[in-house]
Amino acid sequence: MEVKGTAMAGTLESSDAQVTVEPGTNGIELTIESSVINQYGRKIRATVMETLERLDVKNAKVTVVDKGALDCTLKARVEGAVFRSNGITENLPWGGAIR
Amino acid sequence: MNPNLNRLRRSMMFLNCQKPGLIKDPYIYKPDSIMLDLEDAVAENQKDAARYSLYHALQEIDYRGVERVVRINGLDTPHWKEDVRVCVAGRCDSIRIPKVESAQDVVTIEKAMEEAEEEFGVEKGSILLMAALESCKGVINAYEICQSSPLLFGVALSGGDYTKDLQTTISGTGVEFTWARGMMINAARAAGVQCFDTVFTNLDDMDGFIAETKMIKAMGFDGKSIVNPRQIEPTHKIFTPTEKEIIKAEKIVKEVDEKKALGIGVFTVDGKMIDIAFYPGAKRTIELAKAAGVYEGDL
Amino acid sequence: MKVFQGAYARHNQTYKKAAPTVRGVVDPNESKMVESIAEVLKKCGIKDGMTLSFHHHFREGDYVVNMVMEEVHKMGIKDITICASSLGKAHNPIVPMIEDGTVTGIQSSGVRGKIGEAISTGKLQGYAIMRSHGGRVRAIEEGDVHIDIAFIGAPTCDEYGNMRAVGGKSDCGVLSYAVVDAMYADKVVAITDTLVPYPNLPASISQIYVDYVVKVDEIGNPAKIATGAAKPTTDVRKIMMANYCTQFVINTPYFKNGFTYQTGVGGASIASTISLGEIMRERGIKMGLGLGGIAGPMCKLLEEGLIEKLVDTQDFDLTAIESIKNNPNHYEITGSEYANPMNKGAYVNQLDFVILASLEVDVNFNCNVVVDSNGMVTGAQGGHPDTAAGAKCTIVIAPLLQGRTPAICSNVTTVTTPGETVDVVITDYGIAINPRRQDLIEAMKGVKLPFKTIEELRDIAYSIVGEPEPVEFGDRVVGIIESRDGTIIDVVRQIKPFEFND
Numbered sequence: 001m002e003v004k005g006t007a008m009a010g011t012l013e014s015s016d017a018q019v020t021v022e023p024g025t026n027g028i029e030l031t032i033e034s035s036v037i038n039q040y041g042r043k044i045r046a047t048v049m050e051t052l053e054r055l056d057v058k059n060a061k062v063t064v065v066d067k068g069a070l071d072c073t074l075k076a077r078v079e080g081a082v083f084r085s086n087g088i089t090e091n092l093p094w095g096g097a098i099r
Numbered sequence: 100m101n102p103n104l105n106r107l108r109r110s111m112m113f114l115n116c117q118k119p120g121l122i123k124d125p126y127i128y129k130p131d132s133i134m135l136d137l138e139d140a141v142a143e144n145q146k147d148a149a150r151y152s153l154y155h156a157l158q159e160i161d162y163r164g165v166e167r168v169v170r171i172n173g174l175d176t177p178h179w180k181e182d183v184r185v186c187v188a189g190r191c192d193s194i195r196i197p198k199v200e201s202a203q204d205v206v207t208i209e210k211a212m213e214e215a216e217e218e219f220g221v222e223k224g225s226i227l228l229m230a231a232l233e234s235c236k237g238v239i240n241a242y243e244i245c246q247s248s249p250l251l252f253g254v255a256l257s258g259g260d261y262t263k264d265l266q267t268t269i270s271g272t273g274v275e276f277t278w279a280r281g282m283m284i285n286a287a288r289a290a291g292v293q294c295f296d297t298v299f300t301n302l303d304d305m306d307g308f309i310a311e312t313k314m315i316k317a318m319g320f321d322g323k324s325i326v327n328p329r330q331i332e333p334t335h336k337i338f339t340p341t342e343k344e345i346i347k348a349e350k351i352v353k354e355v356d357e358k359k360a361l362g363i364g365v366f367t368v369d370g371k372m373i374d375i376a377f378y379p380g381a382k383r384t385i386e387l388a389k390a391a392g393v394y395e396g397d398l
Numbered sequence: 399m400k401v402f403q404g405a406y407a408r409h410n411q412t413y414k415k416a417a418p419t420v421r422g423v424v425d426p427n428e429s430k431m432v433e434s435i436a437e438v439l440k441k442c443g444i445k446d447g448m449t450l451s452f453h454h455h456f457r458e459g460d461y462v463v464n465m466v467m468e469e470v471h472k473m474g475i476k477d478i479t480i481c482a483s484s485l486g487k488a489h490n491p492i493v494p495m496i497e498d499g500t501v502t503g504i505q506s507s508g509v510r511g512k513i514g515e516a517i518s519t520g521k522l523q524g525y526a527i528m529r530s531h532g533g534r535v536r537a538i539e540e541g542d543v544h545i546d547i548a549f550i551g552a553p554t555c556d557e558y559g560n561m562r563a564v565g566g567k568s569d570c571g572v573l574s575y576a577v578v579d580a581m582y583a584d585k586v587v588a589i590t591d592t593l594v595p596y597p598n599l600p601a602s603i604s605q606i607y608v609d610y611v612v613k614v615d616e617i618g619n620p621a622k623i624a625t626g627a628a629k630p631t632t633d634v635r636k637i638m639m640a641n642y643c644t645q646f647v648i649n650t651p652y653f654k655n656g657f658t659y660q661t662g663v664g665g666a667s668i669a670s671t672i673s674l675g676e677i678m679r680e681r682g683i684k685m686g687l688g689l690g691g692i693a694g695p696m697c698k699l700l701e702e703g704l705i706e707k708l709v710d711t712q713d714f715d716l717t718a719i720e721s722i723k724n725n726p727n728h729y730e731i732t733g734s735e736y737a738n739p740m741n742k743g744a745y746v747n748q749l750d751f752v753i754l755a756s757l758e759v760d761v762n763f764n765c766n767v768v769v770d771s772n773g774m775v776t777g778a779q780g781g782h783p784d785t786a787a788g789a790k791c792t793i794v795i796a797p798l799l800q801g802r803t804p805a806i807c808s809n810v811t812t813v814t815t816p817g818e819t820v821d822v823v824i825t826d827y828g829i830a831i832n833p834r835r836q837d838l839i840e841a842m843k844g845v846k847l848p849f850k851t852i853e854e855l856r857d858i859a860y861s862i863v864g865e866p867e868p869v870e871f872g873d874r875v876v877g878i879i880e881s882r883d884g885t886i887i888d889v890v891r892q893i894k895p896f897e898f899n900d
Contacts, residue, residue, distance in 0.1 A: 009148050014801050015120035036802045037896045038772045039866035045898060068801030070863060072155035073119040080148040089147045090181050094154055094188030095219055124799070124862070127826050128634055161861075302632075328634035 001082060001097075003060040009080025010073075017069035019048075019077040021085050022061040028052055034066035047071045051078040054097050101224055103166070103192060104252045107390035108132050108293060109338040111168065111255075112325040115140035116149040122156050125165070128328040129335075131390075132166035137182050138173065138197050146178050150185045157189030166192045168229065171208075173198040180211060187215035187226060193252065198260070199230035200237045202247035209248050227252045229295075233260035238279045245290030253293030255324060256283055261297075271301075273311060284319045293321040302327050312337045339391040340384045348384035349396050351377050399878075402887040405787045405819050413740065416541030419584045421609065431557055432610045435469045435589070439547075441610060442585040444470065447477045448546040451583060453576035454484035454507070455551070455712065456568060459622030462551035462589055464491045465614065471500050479503030479524070481543055483534060483575035483733070484778050487511030488622070496521050505543060507531060508768050508778025517876050518774045520892040526775070526877040528768055528814070528890075531711070532737025532744060532784035533882035535578045540740065542884060548583035550576045550603060551617045555590035559608025560601035563730070564723050566592030568618035571692075571713030571722045573602035577732040580607035591617045602730060624716045627694040630672055631665035635826050639795050640669030642824050642847055643753060648677050649845045650838065652750040652790055656686035656706070660746075660785055661753040663693045663714045666795045670753055671695040678704045689745055690736065690752075690781055692728075697721035700728060709745060711736045711781075737784035739882045746781070746788030754782055754794045758810040761852045763817030763832045765794060766810035768879060771803045773869040773893045775877060779814050783882050786819040791838065798825040804859035804866060806830075806852065811869055813888040814879050827858050870894050 003021045010018040032044055044066055051074070052062065060082075066074070079098055083089070092098060112130040114121045116137055125133050135156070141149040157167060169191045171182035175198065186194050196208050205228060216223050228251045232238050238261065245254055256279055262268055267275045280296070287294035296315040299308045308330055312323050316337050323334050340348070350368045355378050358366055366373050388394035423430075432438040450470070452463045463482065468491075470478060478501050480492070485504070490512040495501045497516070502523040507530065509517060517526045529537055537543050552561035553568045563573045568591060580586050580603045588603075588611045597605075631637065643666070647653055659674075661667045672695055678684065685705040688696045692710045694717030699705045701721075708728040713719045722728045737746050746752075756765040757777060765786075770776040786792040796805040806825065821838060823830045828850035831839050842849065850858075860866075877890030 009151075013118070013120060015123060016118075036771060036866075038869040040802060040864065041896050042867065042898065043864050068803065069119055070123055070160075070802065072159040073123075073152065076119075076148070076151035076155050079151045083147065083151075092150070092181065092184070094185055098151065098154060099158075127638075329632060331634070 001055050001057055001086060003057060003082060003085045005085050007081045007084035009084060010077035012065060012067055014067050015069055015073065017064055017066040017074050017077050019081045020063040021081040024059040024061045027059060028057070029061045030064070031062070032064045032066065034064070036066070036068050043071070044074060047074045048078055051075045052082070054099060055079065055082050056097070057082055101227055101250070103227060105293070106166065107387065108166065108253070108295065109322040110325045110331050110334045111295060111322060112328065112331065113140065113298070116153045116156070117141045117145050119152060122152065123160065125328070126163040128331050130165060130325060130331050131322065132168050133162065134168045134170050134195060134324075135191070136170045137178070138170045146172065150181065154185050154189045157191050168193040168195050170195040170197060174204055174207060179208070183208060183211045184215045184218070187212060187221050188219045190221060191226060193227040193229055195229045195231055195255070197231045197257070198233045198237070199244055200234055201240055202243040205230055205244060205247035205251060209250060224250060226250070229253050229255060231255045231257045232279070232283060233257040234264045235261070238282055241283045241286035242289060245286045245292050251292060253295060253321065254283055254287055255295035256280060256297045258297030271307065273314065280315065280318055288319065294319070296320050296323045298324040298326045299330070300326055302329060305329070305333065309333050309337070335391060338387070339393055340388050344384055345388045345394060348381035349398060351381035352385060352398055400885045402816070402881045402885040405816050408740065408883045413540055415539050416544065416582060418582050429557070430559055430608065430611045432612050435466055435612060435614070436473070438587050438610050438612050439469055439473065442547045442587065444473065444475055444547065446475055449479040449481050449503070449544060451545040451548040451579045452480065452482040453550060453573065453579065454482060454486070455563065455570040455573060455575065456618035456623045458486050458488045459568070459619035460486070460488045460551065461616055461618050462549055463489050465589075466549050467492055467495055467501070471495050476500055477502045479505065481505040481545055483507055483531065484780070485509045485513055489513055493521075499523060505529065506778070507534065507780055509775050510777065514775035518890070518893045520872070520874055520876055522876065525875055526890075527880055528779055528877060529880045530737065530779040530783045530882045531575060531733050531781045532739050532746065533779070533880055533884070535734040535738040536740045536882065536884060537880070538578050538582045539734070539738065540884065545579060545583035547585040547587060548576070548579035549587050549589055550579060552588045552590045552603070553617070554592045554594045554598055555588045555611055556594055556596040556598040557611060558596055559588050559605040559611050560596070560598040561588050561590070561603040561608070562598050562600070563602050564719065565594065566590070567616070568620055568623055569719050570623050571719040572710050572730040574711040574731060574736065575733045577603060578734055585609050587612060589614060589617055591615060624713060624719055627715050627717050628668065631669050633665055635797060636666040637669050639666045639797070639824050639826055640673055642829055643670040643793055643795055644673040644677060645845065645847055646793065646822060646824065646829065646842070647674060647751055650791055650841055653683065655683050657683070657750045658687040658689065658748055659685050659751045660688070660690040660749055660789070661696070662755055663691065664755050664795070667753050667755070668693065668695050670795070671699070675699050675704060687748065689749060690785065692718040692721070694718060697725070697728070700725060737781055737788070737882070739784070739787070744784070744788065746784050749785060749789035751791045751793065752785040752789040754786065754792065756794045756796050756805065758805055758807055759794055759796060759820070759823050760807050760810040760817070761856055763820040763823065763852065764810050764813045765815040765820055766812045767814050769812040769890055771811065771866070771869065773811060773871055775890060783815040783819070786815050787882065791822065792820050793822045793824060794820055795824045798827045798855065798859050799863060802863045804856070804863055806855040806859050807866065808856060809868070812879060812890055816881070816887065823852060823855070825855055828855055830855050870896070
């Protein structure tokens with residue numbers, strides 16, 4: 001899926017993450033800021049990258065501000081931002097690209 | 100028949116699907132059911148985001164046996180169809196349909212659910228339904244709603260909207276709900292489904308909460324809708340049978356089981372003849388005691 | 399310095415105490431009153447490389463440290479070691495003095511706020527030494543640290559240096575942790591905002607230790623020294639852990655008339671005091687001694703007669719301060735009496751129970767109360783290792799998860815309290831008893847509590863949040879975690895900015 005516009009999902013509340021996606025041309029440019037970066041930075045990055053891969057996002061600027069979110073929340077926020085950037089809210093691929 | 104139709108549902112705790120901090124481990128408070136809300140708690144522009152959270156929560160969080168009910172958006176909104184799809188794809192335990200006014204409303208959701216089950220390869224009948232009655236029309240149609248679907252496990256009163264429809268307000272005395280509660284519990288029992296009471300929102304008035312919960316328990320309700328973990332323990336206390344009740348129920352069950360096995364049709368407990376009609380109630384008491392973790396006998 | 403050999407390794411050891419250099423005040427005409435901090439610094443012979451000491455009874459309302467250090471800074475003095483009983487966010491203004499070399503050493507129970515960041519990021523030229531309350535007294539008495547000048551903020555003081563903790567604008571209840579400073583520093587300065595007629599009795603710190611008295615406008619912010627009584631928590635998770643704790647306590651053999659007890663001021667600790675009080679009332683069991691830092695709920699039990707005596711080293715709220723002022727069964731003791739491991743027996747040795755918190759507990763029951771999960775110095779040892787070593791039953795309450803951070807882990811980032819002194823860990827997901835305590839495991843047979851092994855608790859935590867990677871540090875040691883007996887139990891290294899390594 002292409003990231004067509006700037007979109008954001010999530011909040012800065014504890015246990016949440018705020019994910020922003022912007023159109024890009026140079027692969028995935030990922031920036032992560034996290035309250036648990038030392039212990040979970042690599043896990044967060046892996047989860048975000050896997051989620052983008054499932055959504056077939058090839059080029060995008062992705063910014064994650066994480067406040068200790070679990071993986072399930074990180075995935076949800078990345079998906080939220082990517083689908084929003086495409087204006088899609090219905091007939092989502094539950095169990096497919098969203099896993 | 101889905102064995103969860105009659106499961107213990109003393110407490111059903113509302114949680115906003117859009118709040119990761121709330122939905123990550125509510126099982127710690129040991130409610131019987133959680134109600135993951137896509138409806139009123141979620142802002143109109145966050146309906147989509149709440150669904151992704153819901154899907155992954157259902158798929159990845161181990162709720163440790165707590166029933167996962169999802170409240171979808173109403174039939175009068177553009178959201179409900181996608182809500183049903185995500186509920187089914189995520190394999191929640193039950194769907195709570197808000198603002199139900201007729202049996203047809205339940206059938207509409209049931210049909211959408213069947214389509215989704217087909218789409219996502221989910222076993223038919225594995226997800227149950229419940230209906231929230233939030234209007235005068237809904238309450239007056241309680242009996243037909245209770246009979247609307249074999250997957251419907253119960254009905255719940257939703258007091259906020261109902262009082263608006265009645266053109267009154269929540270008084271704290273419960274007088275405005277007198278008829279609705281009576282109507283609904285009667286309809287539910289007649290149809291053989293469960294019945295749940297509305298929320299009590301004043302968290303600082305624990306005495307008021309306890310009084311109301313005792314009253315609806317006495318009326319016959321199966322459980323209470325909960326807005327804060329503080330309300331769970333008192334609710335469970337009220338809905339848990341006392342030691343005296345358990346001992347009596349145990350005697351009845353044992354006596355009937357024993358005599359029946361011997362082909363005897365006359366039952367006595369503590370020297371008094373008892374009616375066979377007491378048997379299901381006694382069984383229910385034992386089941387309730389077991390579910391509440393207070394039964395130590397051998398039944 | 400030696401490496402930690404075990405919590406009780408120094409039992410029976412003898413040593414000779416250090417001693418201060420004392421200037422006799424023989425002439426009855428000498429006044430101890432000095433006009434200003436600047437002047438008293440000169441009189442005390444302030445110079446580069448000195449060690450200055452402070453107490454933390456004013457908690458986040460303290461003005462004294464900053465007030466003194468500002469003058470030291472203005473005089474261009476360098477290479478100062480601050481030896482405080484604790485430091486907090488109130489002392490953020492010290493950071494520029496760390497950066498410019500005014501302050502090069504910090505010795506404290508712990509550090510919160512910006513000073514902690516400065517230490518962790520390597521701004522302090524020397525290293526920080528973190529000592530427990532008992533360990534600090536020991537270090538001073540054994541001469542590991544020699545205090546050149548002690549500055550003691552006193553809520554009330556007379557012109558000859560008798561200090562009390564009550565009666566002034568900045569009441570703090572007790573001056574327990576400052577007593578050792580008064581007895582072992584070469585120069586002792588009382589700083590007060592409330593000068594009272596002579597003699598200010600009963601004195602927490604006597605005139606015989608005091609060289610000078612300085613009156614200033616304000617020594618602290620009363621609103622931050624003692625808060626109003628905190629409302630009991632309504633957080634069900636905390637209440638649940640508190641109830642587990644109370645159930646555990648009452649099922650041990652130590653729960654009997656005259657039992658001794660210490661607890662903290664966190665939500666769960668306060669809730670457990672309240673629920674324990676209910677059981678004491680029901681069963682007619684009285685607490686003989688309530689020890690340590692005191693807050694309102696313990697005072698209420700004292701008033702009710704459910705506690706015989708409160709023995710106090712710090713006051714956390716106004717109720718506690720009122721109580722020590724008015725209740726004859728509420729006593730002030732010194733930091734040495736409270737927790738010094740190398741005196742002839744501290745109060746902590748007489749504890750049946752202590753209820754503690756912890757940032758991290760590992761599967762060996764080691765606790766970390768100083769360094770956060772990003773490797774930053776952010777907390778204080780306080781009396782944690784002292785009471786854990788002393789009490790017959792040491793209970794640590796910690797929610798299993800703080801956001802994504804697991805409290806129960808394979809290895810704590812830094813050991814501050816050795817696992818051999820920790821008996822029980824209570825979380826919202828279950829309770830683990832240290833296998834060293836087979837007697838407690840035996841006592842809990844048949845008790846309806848969610849018992850698990852510590853490994854099970856860790857595994858539950860990891861199953862929810864994933865296994866954390868160990869925090870990566872730089873090589874430089876920026877802090878030493880000193881065990882209460884003076885050995886090194888762990889070190890804190892400089893923070894390394896996180897990198898993804900590719």
